[in-house]
Amino acid sequence: MTMMELRSFAAGKWVDAGDSARDIHSAVTGALIGRAGGSLDFAAMLDHGRGTGSPALRAMTFHQRAAALKALALYLSERKDRLYELSLHAGSTRGDAMIDVDGGIGTLFALASKARRTLPDDVVMADGDLEILSRDGSFLGHHIYTPRQGVAVHINAFNFPVWGMLEKLGPTLLGGMSAIVKPATATAYITEACFQMMVESGAFPEGSFQLITGGTGDLLDRLGPSDFVSFTGSADTALMLRSNKNLMTKSVPFIAEQDSLNASVLGPDVTADAPEFDLFVKEIVREMTAKAGQKCTAIRRIIAPQNMVDAVIEAVSAKLAKTTIGDPAVEGVRMGALASASQKKDVLEKAAIIGSEAERVFGTDAPELHGDGVEQGAFVSPMLFHCADPDAAVKVHETEAFGPVSTVMAYRDLDHAVGLMNRGQGSLVASLITHDPQVARTVAVGAAAWHGRLYINDRDSMKSATGHGSPLPLLVHGGPGRAGGGEELGGMRGVKHYMQRTAIQGSPDMIAAIIGQYVPGATKTEATAHPFTKTFDDLSIGESITAGPRTITQEDVEHFAEFTGDNFYAHMNEEAAKASPFFDGRVAHGYLLLAFAAGLFVQPDPGPTLANTGLSGLRFTKPVYFGEAISVSLTVKEKRPTGKDYGEVLWDVAITDSEGEQVAGYTLHTMNALNAT
Ligand code: NDP
Numbered sequence: 015m016t017m018m019e020l021r022s023f024a025a026g027k028w029v030d031a032g033d034s035a036r037d038i039h040s041a042v043t044g045a046l047i048g049r050a051g052g053s054l055d056f057a058a059m060l061d062h063g064r065g066t067g068s069p070a071l072r073a074m075t076f077h078q079r080a081a082a083l084k085a086l087a088l089y090l091s092e093r094k095d096r097l098y099e100l101s102l103h104a105g106s107t108r109g110d111a112m113i114d115v116d117g118g119i120g121t122l123f124a125l126a127s128k129a130r131r132t133l134p135d136d137v138v139m140a141d142g143d144l145e146i147l148s149r150d151g152s153f154l155g156h157h158i159y160t161p162r163q164g165v166a167v168h169i170n171a172f173n174f175p176v177w178g179m180l181e182k183l184g185p186t187l188l189g190g191m192s193a194i195v196k197p198a199t200a201t202a203y204i205t206e207a208c209f210q211m212m213v214e215s216g217a218f219p220e221g222s223f224q225l226i227t228g229g230t231g232d233l234l235d236r237l238g239p240s241d242f243v244s245f246t247g248s249a250d251t252a253l254m255l256r257s258n259k260n261l262m263t264k265s266v267p268f269i270a271e272q273d274s275l276n277a278s279v280l281g282p283d284v285t286a287d288a289p290e291f292d293l294f295v296k297e298i299v300r301e302m303t304a305k306a307g308q309k310c311t312a313i314r315r316i317i318a319p320q321n322m323v324d325a326v327i328e329a330v331s332a333k334l335a336k337t338t339i340g341d342p343a344v345e346g347v348r349m350g351a352l353a354s355a356s357q358k359k360d361v362l363e364k365a366a367i368i369g370s371e372a373e374r375v376f377g378t379d380a381p382e383l384h385g386d387g388v389e390q391g392a393f394v395s396p397m398l399f400h401c402a403d404p405d406a407a408v409k410v411h412e413t414e415a416f417g418p419v420s421t422v423m424a425y426r427d428l429d430h431a432v433g434l435m436n437r438g439q440g441s442l443v444a445s446l447i448t449h450d451p452q453v454a455r456t457v458a459v460g461a462a463a464w465h466g467r468l469y470i471n472d473r474d475s476m477k478s479a480t481g482h483g484s485p486l487p488l489l490v491h492g493g494p495g496r497a498g499g500g501e502e503l504g505g506m507r508g509v510k511h512y513m514q515r516t517a518i519q520g521s522p523d524m525i526a527a528i529i530g531q532y533v534p535g536a537t538k539t540e541a542t543a544h545p546f547t548k549t550f551d552d553l554s555i556g557e558s559i560t561a562g563p564r565t566i567t568q569e570d571v572e573h574f575a576e577f578t579g580d581n582f583y584a585h586m587n588e589e590a591a592k593a594s595p596f597f598d599g600r601v602a603h604g605y606l607l608l609a610f611a612a613g614l615f616v617q618p619d620p621g622p623t624l625a626n627t628g629l630s631g632l633r634f635t636k637p638v639y640f641g642e643a644i645s646v647s648l649t650v651k652e653k654r655p656t657g658k659d660y661g662e663v664l665w666d667v668a669i670t671d672s673e674g675e676q677v678a679g680y681t682l683h684t685m686n687a688l689n690a691t
Pocket of ligand 1: 169
């Protein structure tokens with residue numbers, strides 16, 4: 015094959031590999047297949063990101079960024095075959111490549127969709143609830159997120175050249191920050207091909223993302239307070255990079271995802287003939303062999319009840335024996351190579367360290383390989399170890415052999431199992447296979463604080479469960495301690511890393527103007543026409559009508575009780591109502607108040623208000639006795655485009671009594687048609 019000369023994409027231009035480029039070898043044959051690393055002007059790259067890319071992204075609303083992300087994902091998914099092809103050189107089977115490529119593209123789709131459904135069509139994200147800071151409501155507090163005004167630097171690991179880039183890039187771009195991506199050199203040719211498609215797609219403005227193939231030079235020394243670093247790789251490199259003096263001096267945030275001794279526990283309730291036993295074995299074998307065990311979430315420690323250890327070893331070994339190893343381009347090969355010769359060396363060294371405390375019960379030094387010319391490839395056999403004394407052992411709990419290597423250990427009781435799980439000193443994921451919810455509760459209470467994700471599976475969920483090793487875009491990925499202390503993804507949680515949270519204080523009008531929503535106490539504008547007759551586009555925030563009064567009579571309440579069947583004593587039994595600490599006598603139904611309020615504010619004719627889709631945040635704050643009169647105000651609080659030909663309008667509804675005091679409040683949701691185009 016022709017040598018791949020990898021380029022970088024810096025300050026809007028492609029830069030060729032230079033004289034000092036690093037060599038890249040095929041994982042399958044060991045042959046030299048490419049070179050990466052040119053001479054880059056890091057100052058210009060940062061200027062370009064900070065001065066061109068990030069401002070362009072900040073000018074886009076969350077919905078515009080989400081639409082661009084979706085367009086990018088569509089563009090990539092139409093071209094992914096090229097990425098599968100290249101992944102063969104990294105030793106990846108088609109299944110392995112799909113985890114990386116489809117997993118990455120799917121992450122973009124999921125994040126784009128979640129952003130459109132949950133974030134405003136605005137550049138400011140309001141966070142949490144309004145805080146009332148003064149008795150009369152004239153001084154309020156809130157929190158907002160706005161994009162950090164620098165550049166995000168992403169340093170990625172070799173094992174996920176596509177997913178690793180996209181799972182960091184999606185949240186960054188949604189958050190309104192541009193990124194400089196630095197893939198690991200060993201598999202950077204796959205990242206570069208994907209990146210080239212990203213640039214061609216034109217989905218994002220100039221400067222939104224740049225690529226470094228090769229070294230990062232003095233890039234970290236040039237970062238400033240509004241920049242950000244996200245790292246995935248080894249604990250040693252993370253420690254070296256995060257202790258960079260400039261990063262510490264400028265308080266540049268650094269999140270890391272690094273080594274992790276992930277565990278899987280077999281519940282004490284599971285017998286050898288239970289469906290959970292087969293499930294446990296299947297999950298272990300899949301995690302050991304998918305991507306040849308080069309997943310940061312793979313199962314490294316297998317924790318089983320004492321009386322089940324032999325059965326687990328036997329069943330896992332039997333399945334591993336069926337794993338055909340070799341060139342992933344050859345039909346029938348189930349497990350490919352490690353990413354490079356240096357990874358193979360590293361895995362064998364780490365396996366030897368584990369072997370000093372545990373006996374190898376499956377695996378060989380010279381596995382049978384399928385394919386031609388693979389003698390120099392980075393292949394290893396799956397290796398299963400048994401550690402007879404996990405309490406005394408140290409290495410098995412701290413040595414991550416980043417390949418198809420896992421160690422079985424026994425527990426006496428559930429507390430012991432939890433103790434062993436937590437000996438990993440912080441992991442990305444731990445799984446528990448049990449059919450007993452109380453076992454799940456005990457393990458979660460004892461172990462959750464040490465693990466980023468807990469995956470529980472049994473006969474009821476196994477058909478639809480997503481797998482121990484799969485990080486999901488909507489759930490957090492990261493873990494405490496040894497796993498790096500970072501957190502990525504988690505739906506919109508990951509987006510917030512790339513934004514600054516700021517507390518804002520001010521009058522209702524100030525807060526309303528900043529967050530783009532009506533808040534109680536802010537100036538309302540009297541609607542000239544009934545707002546239900548207006549389209550989504552024509553409604554303005556703060557536009558309001560008031561309606562009423564309507565007197566509530568005893569007959570109304572009794573009629574309502576009979577009609578609906580709601581004869582609750584507070585409405586129908588004077589003596590019992592009086593005995594309640596909340597009432598001085600019979601009161602109107604809350605639901606009657608809501609129905610009357612709708613009767614007061616609704617405009618009945620067909621028009622642009624298409625449907626009432628719900629109400630939220632309902633509170634009944636004061637009882638209404640017979641003879642009192644209620645009024646209602648209806649105010650446009652927030653408008654949320656849906657991407658369809660109608661948008662969601664949120665209305666602040668306040669029902670007040672004859673004294674002007676609020677008796678009920680809620681947010682009404684409607685769908686309103688857009689202007690005809
Ligand atoms: P490294 O920590 O060596 O590399 C990770 C990334 O950091 C790569 O992009 C690498 O680039 C880059 N890097 C290395 N040195 C520097 C530097 N001085 N300045 C800037 N960037 C740098 O990890 P590997 O990818 O080589 O993997 C080694 C081990 O890490 C694995 O065997 C495994 O144990 C662990 N690992 C853990 C993962 C996890 O999430 N749990 C994921 C991946 C790896 P380059 O390739 O160009 O050197």
